[in-house]
Amino acid sequence: MNFLSLFVLVPVLMMGGLFLAKTLKQIRVVAATGASLLLALAVGLVFAYLGERAAGNTAEMLFTAKSLWYAPLHIYYSVGVDGISVAMLLLSAIIVFTGVFASWSMGFLEKEFFLWFCLLSTGVFGFFISIDLFTMFMYYEIALIPMYLLIGVWGSGRKEYAAMKLTLMLMAGSALLLLGILGIYFLSGESSMNLLELARAYIPAETQYWLFPLVFVGFGVLGALFPFHTWSPDGHASAPTAVSMLHAGVLMKLGGYGCFRVAIFLMPEAANELAWIFIILTGISVVYGAYSAIVQTDLKYINAYSSVSHCGLVLFAILMLNQTAMNGAILQMLSHGLMTALFFALIGMIYGRTHTRDIRELGGLMKVMPFLGVCYVIAGLASLGLPGLSGFVAEMKIFVGSFMHADTFHRVFTLVACTSIVITAVYILRVVGKILYGTVADEHHLTLSDANWYERTSTIVLILAIAGIGLAPLWLSDMIDGSLLPIIQNVKL
Amino acid sequence: MEYTLLIVLLPLLSFLFLGLAGKGLKPRVAGYIGTIVLAIAAGLSYITAWHYFTTAKVDGVFEKWTPLNFRWLNFTEHLHIDLGILLDPIAVMMLVVITTVSLMVHLYSLGYMHGERGFQRYYAFLSLFSFSMLGLVVATNIFQMYIFWELVGVSSYLLIGFYYTKPEAVAASKKAFIVTRFADLGFLIGILLLSFYTGTFSFERLTSGDTSLFAGAEGLSFMGCSVMSWALALIFMGGAGKSAMFPLHVWLPDAMEGPTPVSALIHAATMVVAGVYLVARLFPVYYLEAPDVLVLIAIVGAVTSLYAAIVACVQTDIKRVLAFSTISQIGFMMVGLGVSGLEGHEGLGYMASMFHLFTHAMFKALLFLGAGAIIHAVHSNEMTRMGGLWKHLPITHLTFLVACLAIAGIPPFSGFFSKDEILAATFHFNPVLGAVMSFTAGLTAFYMFRLYYRIFWNKATHHDHAPHEAPGSMTVPLIFLAAVTLVAGFIPFGKFVTSDSADYIIHLDWVVATISVAIAVIAIGLATLFYRKESSIPDRLATTFRGLHAAASQRFYLDEVYLFITKKIIFNGISRPVAWFDHHVVDGTMNGFATLSQRLSGSIRGFQSGQLQQYVMVILLGALLITVLVVFI
Amino acid sequence: MEGLHLEYYLVVSAIMFFAGVYGFITRRNLLAVLISIELILNSVDINFALFNRFLFPGQLEGFFFTLFAIGVSACEAAVAIAIIINIYRNIRNIQVKNLQQLKD
Numbered sequence A: 001m002n003f004l005s006l007f008v009l010v011p012v013l014m015m016g017g018l019f020l021a022k023t024l025k026q027i028r029v030v031a032a033t034g035a036s037l038l039l040a041l042a043v044g045l046v047f048a049y050l051g052e053r054a055a056g057n058t059a060e061m062l063f064t065a066k067s068l069w070y071a072p073l074h075i076y077y078s079v080g081v082d083g084i085s086v087a088m089l090l091l092s093a094i095i096v097f098t099g100v101f102a103s104w105s106m107g108f109l110e111k112e113f114f115l116w117f118c119l120l121s122t123g124v125f126g127f128f129i130s131i132d133l134f135t136m137f138m139y140y141e142i143a144l145i146p147m148y149l150l151i152g153v154w155g156s157g158r159k160e161y162a163a164m165k166l167t168l169m170l171m172a173g174s175a176l177l178l179l180g181i182l183g184i185y186f187l188s189g190e191s192s193m194n195l196l197e198l199a200r201a202y203i204p205a206e207t208q209y210w211l212f213p214l215v216f217v218g219f220g221v222l223g224a225l226f227p228f229h230t231w232s233p234d235g236h237a238s239a240p241t242a243v244s245m246l247h248a249g250v251l252m253k254l255g256g257y258g259c260f261r262v263a264i265f266l267m268p269e270a271a272n273e274l275a276w277i278f279i280i281l282t283g284i285s286v287v288y289g290a291y292s293a294i295v296q297t298d299l300k301y302i303n304a305y306s307s308v309s310h311c312g313l314v315l316f317a318i319l320m321l322n323q324t325a326m327n328g329a330i331l332q333m334l335s336h337g338l339m340t341a342l343f344f345a346l347i348g349m350i351y352g353r354t355h356t357r358d359i360r361e362l363g364g365l366m367k368v369m370p371f372l373g374v375c376y377v378i379a380g381l382a383s384l385g386l387p388g389l390s391g392f393v394a395e396m397k398i399f400v401g402s403f404m405h406a407d408t409f410h411r412v413f414t415l416v417a418c419t420s421i422v423i424t425a426v427y428i429l430r431v432v433g434k435i436l437y438g439t440v441a442d443e444h445h446l447t448l449s450d451a452n453w454y455e456r457t458s459t460i461v462l463i464l465a466i467a468g469i470g471l472a473p474l475w476l477s478d479m480i481d482g483s484l485l486p487i488i489q490n491v492k493l
Numbered sequence B: 001m002e003y004t005l006l007i008v009l010l011p012l013l014s015f016l017f018l019g020l021a022g023k024g025l026k027p028r029v030a031g032y033i034g035t036i037v038l039a040i041a042a043g044l045s046y047i048t049a050w051h052y053f054t055t056a057k058v059d060g061v062f063e064k065w066t067p068l069n070f071r072w073l074n075f076t077e078h079l080h081i082d083l084g085i086l087l088d089p090i091a092v093m094m095l096v097v098i099t100t101v102s103l104m105v106h107l108y109s110l111g112y113m114h115g116e117r118g119f120q121r122y123y124a125f126l127s128l129f130s131f132s133m134l135g136l137v138v139a140t141n142i143f144q145m146y147i148f149w150e151l152v153g154v155s156s157y158l159l160i161g162f163y164y165t166k167p168e169a170v171a172a173s174k175k176a177f178i179v180t181r182f183a184d185l186g187f188l189i190g191i192l193l194l195s196f197y198t199g200t201f202s203f204e205r206l207t208s209g210d211t212s213l214f215a216g217a218e219g220l221s222f223m224g225c226s227v228m229s230w231a232l233a234l235i236f237m238g239g240a241g242k243s244a245m246f247p248l249h250v251w252l253p254d255a256m257e258g259p260t261p262v263s264a265l266i267h268a269a270t271m272v273v274a275g276v277y278l279v280a281r282l283f284p285v286y287y288l289e290a291p292d293v294l295v296l297i298a299i300v301g302a303v304t305s306l307y308a309a310i311v312a313c314v315q316t317d318i319k320r321v322l323a324f325s326t327i328s329q330i331g332f333m334m335v336g337l338g339v340s341g342l343e344g345h346e347g348l349g350y351m352a353s354m355f356h357l358f359t360h361a362m363f364k365a366l367l368f369l370g371a372g373a374i375i376h377a378v379h380s381n382e383m384t385r386m387g388g389l390w391k392h393l394p395i396t397h398l399t400f401l402v403a404c405l406a407i408a409g410i411p412p413f414s415g416f417f418s419k420d421e422i423l424a425a426t427f428h429f430n431p432v433l434g435a436v437m438s439f440t441a442g443l444t445a446f447y448m449f450r451l452y453y454r455i456f457w458n459k460a461t462h463h464d465h466a467p468h469e470a471p472g473s474m475t476v477p478l479i480f481l482a483a484v485t486l487v488a489g490f491i492p493f494g495k496f497v498t499s500d501s502a503d504y505i506i507h508l509d510w511v512v513a514t515i516s517v518a519i520a521v522i523a524i525g526l527a528t529l530f531y532r533k534e535s536s537i538p539d540r541l542a543t544t545f546r547g548l549h550a551a552a553s554q555r556f557y558l559d560e561v562y563l564f565i566t567k568k569i570i571f572n573g574i575s576r577p578v579a580w581f582d583h584h585v586v587d588g589t590m591n592g593f594a595t596l597s598q599r600l601s602g603s604i605r606g607f608q609s610g611q612l613q614q615y616v617m618v619i620l621l622g623a624l625l626i627t628v629l630v631v632f633i
Numbered sequence C: 001m002e003g004l005h006l007e008y009y010l011v012v013s014a015i016m017f018f019a020g021v022y023g024f025i026t027r028r029n030l031l032a033v034l035i036s037i038e039l040i041l042n043s044v045d046i047n048f049a050l051f052n053r054f055l056f057p058g059q060l061e062g063f064f065f066t067l068f069a070i071g072v073s074a075c076e077a078a079v080a081i082a083i084i085i086n087i088y089r090n091i092r093n094i095q096v097k098n099l100q101q102l103k104d
Helices: A006-020 A024-054 A083-102 A110-129 A133-154 A159-187 A195-200 A205-222 A231-238 A241-266 A268-295 A299-319 A323-354 A370-383 A390-402 A408-436 A443-447 A453-471 A474-492 B004-024 B027-055 B089-112 B119-137 B142-160 B167-198 B211-217 B227-242 B251-257 B260-269 B271-281 B283-289 B291-312 B318-338 B344-378 B394-408 B414-429 B431-456 B472-490 B510-531 B537-544 B546-553 B555-605 B612-632 C006-026 C030-055 C061-091
Strands: A062-070 A075-081 B065-074 B080-087
Touching: A006 A024, A006 A110, A024 A062, A024 A083, A024 A110, A024 A474, A075 A083, A075 A110, A075 A133, A083 A110, A083 A241, A083 A323, A083 A453, A083 A474, A110 A133, A110 A241, A133 A159, A133 A195, A133 A231, A133 A241, A159 A205, A159 A231, A159 A241, A159 B555, A195 A241, A205 A241, A205 A268, A231 A241, A231 A299, A241 A268, A241 A299, A241 A323, A241 A474, A268 A299, A268 A408, A268 A474, A268 B555, A299 A323, A299 A390, A299 A408, A323 A370, A323 A390, A323 A453, A323 A474, A370 A390, A370 A408, A370 A453, A390 A408, A390 A453, A390 B065, A390 B142, A390 B167, A408 B167, A474 B065, B004 B027, B004 B065, B004 B080, B004 B089, B004 B119, B027 B089, B027 B119, B080 B089, B080 B142, B089 B119, B089 B260, B089 B271, B089 B344, B089 B472, B119 B142, B119 B260, B119 B271, B142 B167, B142 B227, B142 B251, B142 B260, B142 B271, B167 B211, B167 B227, B167 B251, B211 B227, B211 B283, B227 B271, B227 B283, B227 B291, B251 B260, B251 B318, B260 B271, B260 B318, B260 B344, B271 B283, B271 B318, B271 B344, B283 B291, B291 B318, B291 B431, B291 B546, B291 B555, B318 B344, B318 B414, B318 B431, B344 B394, B344 B414, B344 B472, B394 B414, B394 B431, B394 B472, B394 B510, B414 B431, B414 B472, B414 B510, B431 B510, B510 B537, B537 B546, B546 B555, B612 C006, C006 C030, C030 C061
Parallel strands: none
Antiparallel strands: A062 A075, B065 B080
């Protein structure tokens, strides 16, 4: 039994446990135990990985294992991790852990909720440990489907519309993706679905030119690539707290990770040639999301548009095709995952108390719930890139890396992306000023209570992670750097 | 020299401790912890300064010491952010200035903020600010400076918004942050450009005078200016934002919504001179690579200085007057840097600017703390609610007078020496600029004494209860700073801080000195005439120059311009249309696809009528058709 | 039997088959439709028996098939009539064109 398979096995066992669980307490125990186990596994994996690397293991992927799954198409269940996937697994584990605590008191149908939640986590973890294209795709689908029910049943507002829209758009994306994957499989000349083998194979440049957009857009839809981002605001706004957290925190990273692992890694020539189209689109995403966020009045919409902007930056940096910017992209995925999860958790907690997310009806909450208020300010500061928190590290890496291109086109777009730091400050401070400061807007809010123990657990874990990355980024960035080399070399060829 | 690390680290620990555990502490205890920590940091700074200035001189030139430098984040092989400590004359001077003023403010706040809600939070934020500012001045590289630059920005934001239930304070904090953030965008881009062509962030390498470092940028130009000029001008933009240079100064007057000691510390003495410090830090680069930007700096400094002095003459909120006066004085410092040369006696402007930074920090902090004592006594910021306070607040009155004389440039107070040297350097550079600055200096004397007379003399206003002198914790800092202001002018500054780190022998330029003292005396005379007793002259003047007066009291409508840009252009002109576009066009397209496929399926739905007989009919016809096809073709 | 060729039988079964198809398509009453289906089935049964008798004498598959088909049509008739009765109970009508509830 491979160590990595535990990441998939644990959520499956959790589902088994949930089937048997009868009372709410049992459900919570199962969910919390499983989530803690996953977090422990992820932390253990980080240490194991760093230990292996320190011991001089230079293999591209560590802890690999494979077993044949479907012979005619050479589909293997093959797993393995490098620094990037380790980082993503750690992120997912943190978000799942905090997500469980954030949905501690769901109110109804807890068992079913956690069941679907576990299925979703299975998909997410499976995606990050797989190095087989088809297995990866399968896990990707496993992660998408539960979303429909989670939003449709436990959501709020226009939940049916949002769930339908989200699922359909993402499915359309995966249709493109499937086409791309099959194209890669059949046209690479290599009878293999294994990423590493495919990367060594040569896909003819003309073929890459039409496969690259398919795969990039396919994953890009999930990564909120303009103009395919519109599922995101509606979806996030309607989803229940933990689902928003997991979705914005991890699922959108599947898009970025996929673009990077599949599109750029396997099709470097096309990436070099076609990057400009997508740089324009992502550049628009970055600024456009930020400007849209300024005028929103629903807290979740503000955060969703901010996610569009931040995730745009991820794809933007990936397309810069140099080590510094790509490293920044991975860090940005981590950082955005953590802080947006924190945001959604806090918004959920505020909404659970005030029953409104409209910033015009909120005010002076700092006085009523100081703990949540301080956490919100910290999340906001992380989002606008305050040094010492994770956002700064990622953004600086991206900007410095992107600026390495000496030509006008890249430079102009880097500058455009840079302006987002100002616009971000505008909408973050607008919200903070409106909902936390000033006088209490509604006298009913005066009697509200501050965070519970489980809410504190979830926010404190996230803040610790954000500050941890922000204060000591070097080990993480080195870990990622080591794993970027094969990809960079592939691009340079 | 490793103990210098403690100077930076102690306030950070104090911030973390007070921030996390502050709620459980008694307010008084929290205040003491913050103050004691800062006192230790100040003591260490003095030791550092003594140690440095006595031992770092090799062959008549101060060496740069780097007691600590470790890698924090890698970009490429050559570009990496380090965190560390760089000690050179200006850094050491700033350490002394910051810890001294900060200590005074900590002490003062024990009395001033007594009984305020969130007292612990206040001290936590003060510690955070001290940490960031100290980290900024000892930065070994430009990116470390940027990091701490942002951190001081945030601590300033938090402290301006300290009274977070007051809408004005919230708006002011937001404005301060966003305006400086906008300037920081320029700073960041400047750093990107600079580091791209030089391949380093390190101050030591950048300022080594090694021109080969800039070879990569040679011959490259954009819109008629060289790339280095652009980079350095953009970096200056960052400095201009923090240092409230025209037209990015709009946040500073509003920042006075924060507690008064905070205004003294952040918005008068330390943070707002960060821009000056930045330019001074990179001065050799400016001088060698982009002398045109130095001219720009001088002009911006002069315009700011004059503008702020004019506006200060008509403000009635005492803190606003002081705020504009700060802007004006920082303008002086910028001019000093802009007109300076690098070597030997050419470097007068640089030396003078740093000297002015030092003396200004002391007397401006004194002014603000004095203003705080006055506000504490009368519970108002408005001049109209004051008058005749000299007999109620004797200590405040005397120390305030010392500071006013210093800023007006009357010998032997410290301001005279530093300002006079700036004026001398400016005259040397360009007589017209010198004349403008002399005029501004005259205006300074005028508005400061207007302020002084209207607070302490003029017509006494009636108060419900007699204003009383502030407690000891507040007057001790006043007396201390007044003492410093009295003697600081005689510090042989040229022995310590100069543009080339070598000795500079100061000669007073008697012509300039006499003229400027004469101007100051005339201005003070005018102020005495207008404001010593109640008088109708100011009103008559205001009616005569009605337009100018109105414009000046509205700060020449710059805030309205900003409001127009942010509200009308950005909010209504860009964001709303973007949101509309997103909702109607992008989203509409996606929904359109959905509607379209629904329509399409609706239209072919008729074929599936559900009428079995119809199906059979179709099957039959189909079978027939196939038969016909198979048989006959 | 000498004079009776296969074609004669086939003509009868063809007439039965097309009568069934015609009835199936045109009749509006469910019972009539059912009867038409029976006609079709029976015509096919006749064909099975015929082809077995004339083309493969001595073998029994065709006859068995016929028997099966008769059994199946009996069951089918039973089920169909049950459904029809239920439909009648529900909508008081067994006209084909009124049966539209499943569509919506």
